[in-house]
Amino acid sequence: MTFQFAPAYPRFYMANQEPQLFYPPKQIPLLVRLVQSITYPLARKLYHFDLTVSETAVAKVKAIDESRLVYICNHPTLEDGIALFALSARVGQLFHYIVAHESFGGLLGGFIQRMGCYSIRRGLGDRASIAETLSLLKQPRCRLVIFPEGGCSYQNDTVMPFRTGAIQMPLQVMASLAKKEDEADLYIVPLSLKYRYSQPMERVIEETLSRLEAKLDLSPDTAEFYPRLRAVAQVVLQQVEQEAGLIPCAEQDWNHRIDRLRNYFITTCESKLGLKPNPNLPIRERVYKIQSLLETAEYQDKYEAVHWITMRLLNFDAIYDGYVAEAPTPERFLDTLIRLEREVFQIEHPQPKAHRRACFYIGDPINLRHYLDDYAADRTATIEALTEQLRQTMQDNLNQL
16 A cells, blocks of 8 residues: 655665664645645656646545545556655645655655655554554545555556555544544545656667667567567566576466566565465565565565565566557557666666656545445455455546546
8 A cells, every 4th residue: 555755765774773663644734835836847857747637637626625535546656656746736635645664764754754654564564554544544634645556566557456455444444433423424536647758759669679689689680669579578588587497488478487487586585584485465465575574683684685586576566468569558668668677787766768747537536434334234345345446447547548
């Protein structure tokens, strides 16, 4: 349910001090308003995007401005936190944000706390963060941002499966409020976020492909982008398999080979930390647990051997063969090429390739009060059904963008 507002703090910070277990929000409304007033030029200059959202969409939020609001959004890039902050300026509200614990190192960590961010240690039972979330949800003017995918997908057109806690906690609070307030409302506002390049990207795609081909010693026999992309991906896949000591299976398609690598690397990480594998959990959840443990003093000596493998796993967690072929847009090409750049050049946080528009589709708000009878009858089924309903709604709205 989190996003990284900033790159993970550097290794020297981790080595010199043990980070605190929980970073609470320390929002200063006047400071937030001041930063909101300059958000648009800052987003354009530093993060290379402009906000796009329709007046009709903003009106949906304005119509329920007196109620408690939980914004849930897909998480395609590491800049999404900034995009959500720009949206808060556009709708004139002060948001709180659940942010990955590793983002709170140094001076920037203190700044984002004052913007309304608080931490969560992903992959672990972070009781302090959960308690803070429940407390915020009870506030009459709650405006809370949750990324229910749990982390960044690196895919502009895909909404990954949701963690049910993003819906379970608001429903839990709604049920509690209904016992005290006859007309209590708590709305889930589904946001679909997609980035669009605002200029032709053929030259950038060509340059990115050429850099990768030069690094991998490839000589393309065509000028067409897609065959060249597949040739680069094929070499990278083979190299990673060789590194893992896995023999390529000719009868297996790329998706099976990628899945085999995921399983190999996650079990390798768990073995290095002495953890018992839990194949019933999604790989992403297992990665977050490992990353949280790497922050602690107990596992400091394992950091260098494991950290890059976890970044590699997250980089390729949502990827699948056919993503570009389904819709060969500049955005999908560059989604995949940036992934390959992370792997080949070992870059954790590549810079945006060009100016973009951060496009928001604000779906119809859902009042959780209307789900209380179902929740009382069967909590688990109601949470799961509503979670999947919202995920599908956000994917459908993303497709419209």
